[in-house]
Amino acid sequence: MNGTIPAPTIEYGMLAPMLVVFGAAIVGVLVEAFAPRYLRSAIHLPITLLSLLISFVLIVWQWVEGVPTKAAAMGAIAVDGPAMFIWGTILVLAFVSVLLIKDEGHFVGAAAAVPGSAEEEQALYEGAAHTEVYPLVLFAVGGMMLFPAANDLLIAFVGLEVMSLPLYLLCGLARRRRLLSQEAAMKYFLLGAFSSAFFLYGTAMIYGYANSLDLAEIGASLGVVGGQDMLLYIGGAMIGVGLLFKIGAAPFQAWKPDVYQGAPTPITALMASGTLIAAFGALLRVFWVALGGLDWNWRPVFYGVAILTMLGGAIFAITQTDIKRMLAYSSIAHGGFLLIGVIATGSAPAQNTSALSGILFYLVAYGFTTVGAFAVVTMVRDAGGEAWHLSRWAGLGKRSPLLAGVFAFFLLAFAGIPLTSGFFGKYAVFQAAVTGGALPLVIVGAVASAVAAFFYVRVIVLMFFSDPAADGPSVVLPSRGTAAVVGLAALATVVLGVFPQPVLDLAHSAAQSLFVR
Amino acid sequence: MQLYVPILVLAVLAAGFAVFSVSIAPFTGPKRWNRAKLDAYECGIEPTPQPVGGGRFPLKYMITAMLFIVFDIEIIFLYPWAVAFDKLGLFGLVEMVLFIVTVLVAYAYVWRRRGLDWD
Numbered sequence: 001m002n003g004t005i006p007a008p009t010i011e012y013g014m015l016a017p018m019l020v021v022f023g024a025a026i027v028g029v030l031v032e033a034f035a036p037r038y039l040r041s042a043i044h045l046p047i048t049l050l051s052l053l054i055s056f057v058l059i060v061w062q063w064v065e066g067v068p069t070k071a072a073a074m075g076a077i078a079v080d081g082p083a084m085f086i087w088g089t090i091l092v093l094a095f096v097s098v099l100l101i102k103d104e105g106h107f108v109g110a111a112a113a114v115p116g117s118a119e120e121e122q123a124l125y126e127g128a129a130h131t132e133v134y135p136l137v138l139f140a141v142g143g144m145m146l147f148p149a150a151n152d153l154l155i156a157f158v159g160l161e162v163m164s165l166p167l168y169l170l171c172g173l174a175r176r177r178r179l180l181s182q183e184a185a186m187k188y189f190l191l192g193a194f195s196s197a198f199f200l201y202g203t204a205m206i207y208g209y210a211n212s213l214d215l216a217e218i219g220a221s222l223g224v225v226g227g228q229d230m231l232l233y234i235g236g237a238m239i240g241v242g243l244l245f246k247i248g249a250a251p252f253q254a255w256k257p258d259v260y261q262g263a264p265t266p267i268t269a270l271m272a273s274g275t276l277i278a279a280f281g282a283l284l285r286v287f288w289v290a291l292g293g294l295d296w297n298w299r300p301v302f303y304g305v306a307i308l309t310m311l312g313g314a315i316f317a318i319t320q321t322d323i324k325r326m327l328a329y330s331s332i333a334h335g336g337f338l339l340i341g342v343i344a345t346g347s348a349p350a351q352n353t354s355a356l357s358g359i360l361f362y363l364v365a366y367g368f369t370t371v372g373a374f375a376v377v378t379m380v381r382d383a384g385g386e387a388w389h390l391s392r393w394a395g396l397g398k399r400s401p402l403l404a405g406v407f408a409f410f411l412l413a414f415a416g417i418p419l420t421s422g423f424f425g426k427y428a429v430f431q432a433a434v435t436g437g438a439l440p441l442v443i444v445g446a447v448a449s450a451v452a453a454f455f456y457v458r459v460i461v462l463m464f465f466s467d468p469a470a471d472g473p474s475v476v477l478p479s480r481g482t483a484a485v486v487g488l489a490a491l492a493t494v495v496l497g498v499f500p501q502p503v504l505d506l507a508h509s510a511a512q513s514l515f516v517r
Numbered sequence: 518m519q520l521y522v523p524i525l526v527l528a529v530l531a532a533g534f535a536v537f538s539v540s541i542a543p544f545t546g547p548k549r550w551n552r553a554k555l556d557a558y559e560c561g562i563e564p565t566p567q568p569v570g571g572g573r574f575p576l577k578y579m580i581t582a583m584l585f586i587v588f589d590i591e592i593i594f595l596y597p598w599a600v601a602f603d604k605l606g607l608f609g610l611v612e613m614v615l616f617i618v619t620v621l622v623a624y625a626y627v628w629r630r631r632g633l634d635w636d
Contacts, residue, residue: 005601007608029622033629 148281
């Protein structure tokens with residue numbers, strides 16, 4: 001009984017960007033516990049922004065030092081090129097989202113009070129605020145970083161939960177339209193828990209097949225283990241369900257419009273950009289590293305899912321009359337376009353690199369535009385809070401041409417018009433798909449893009465060519481944070497649309513090493 | 518197959534004991550009826566009659582129960598470490614301290630936010 005269990009080696013330096021974020025989240029909880037109420041926001045904001053900044057600087061530093069070629073923490077977490085690129089993107093977008101979150105008036109004073117009750121009014125009157133929002137956002141961002149870097153199915157599950165649980169709570173904290181917000185949180189939680197169960201069950205099945213949770217070892221066991229194929233197929237399918245749910249791909253897209261609509265708009269911005277990026281990172285890693293040898297089986301399924309997602313998202317978006325729901329369906333459609341990139345992978349490394357770098361660039365471009373679009377939504381308000389109904393947006397271009405112009409620009413970027421970032425994103429993914437032999441899918445993608453362009457342009461026409469309602473919404477003077485977010489998002493959309501080469505090169509060199517095994 | 522016989526015997530014995538105790542109790546046990554016998558046992562509020570509009574009910578018990586589960590799980594993780602702490606060495610000790618510190622942070626939050634007060 002004297003034998004010692006060898007201690008695992010953990011590369012703290014490689015994991016430092018993630019540890020900084022989690023550490024700051026824990027400090028945030030302590031601030032909640034010990035700081036007086038009137039000081040909390042003032043303490044949280046610098047901690048949150050600084051930790052995201054430090055984490056980003058650490059990633060850049062590590063990138064310059066040289067991308068690691070081996071997974072960290074005994075092969076559990078892979079800090080490779082794609083993971084670092086995704087981390088950097090998520091951190092920048094989270095930083096920008098926090099600038100939106102810090103604005104007054106997005107979050108409820110006492111979430112537990114019955115909507116419309118005297119207690120709720122009392123809490124608002126007393127100036128109560130859930131400053132827990134900041135540590136919750138940091139925990140969610142930490143989870144978003146862990147999820148795509150996880151090189152082990154169990155760690156991926158932990159990342160999935162750390163990312164999702166704070167988001168479920170944050171969805172229910174909108175100040176206005178409390179019932180809608182609570183409904184969103186409840187639906188997201190129930191459906192999310194259900195999909196997590198699918199993921200975990202699939203993990204158990206795969207473990208039964210491969211006798212390992214390590215993605216590379218699962219990949220190596222394909223075709224070696226005999227007679228257990230059913231376990232592998234069912235397990236792979238269930239993991240696919242869990243991951244496609246987080247992406248919001250059809251037929252697992254039902255939660256997206258409700259949740260995006262009910263959640264506080266800054267949180268929607270964070271979810272629509274960060275969660276999508278993290279989930280795509282994890283999907284690519286699991287299906288390339290672990291189940292890459294099984295692509296004859298999952299490729300046709302993804303084919304169908306991509307077609308359903310693109311067409312479903314684009315067609316249902318046309319019928320929407322609510323700006324946030326419309327953006328949610330647009331996000332579903334974009335998830336479908338990104339899935340084309342996943343299918344565009346082939347056996348040749350060069351083909352994989354071009355597909356992966358296309359997806360990475362698309363995610364950056366889409367993330368910035370989305371955060372910008374939701375930032376604009378927070379600024380268009382009437383007496384009842386943000387004006388979501390599209391009819392209220394009529395004539396906005398005549399009242400505030402600058403804001404409407406910027407929003408129109410974001411919509412054109414979503415549609416993929418040249419000179420916007422969306423064009424190069426779509427181009428990179430579609431081009432990889434054509435060389436990968438997925439031409440029919442690209443044609444469907446082009447048709448879906450055209451359908452999508454119709455409803456984007458419809459909003460632009462509504463804003464600029466119809467008369468404003470007499471009691472139409474007013475555009476609030478943006479705070480410096482919101483103005484910075486809109487400005488930065490617009491700048492990113494222009495720069496990535498006109499000079500995409502630096503970011504394309506960066507994505508390409510990140511994708512060069514592919515995923516470590 | 519031989520190896521499983523004791524398990525089968527154990528299962529038969531356990532089932533037999535359960536059936537025997539339940540069926541013999543009405544004949545041998547004393548019967549003293551009172552109101553408390555009809556109450557819900559440790560299940561919080563009375564389910565019937567239902568108040569108008571669902572009514573209001575206290576959540577104190579639920580919060581206490583949730584906190585109990587959180588700290589109970591922490592203890593469960595301590596057991597395997599305690600059994601093998603000498604073999605796990607310094608690394609195990611440091612990791613365990615880190616784990617306890619993070620749970621302690623949660624504890625501090627609950628304590629300062631009066632989650633531990635009954636009223």
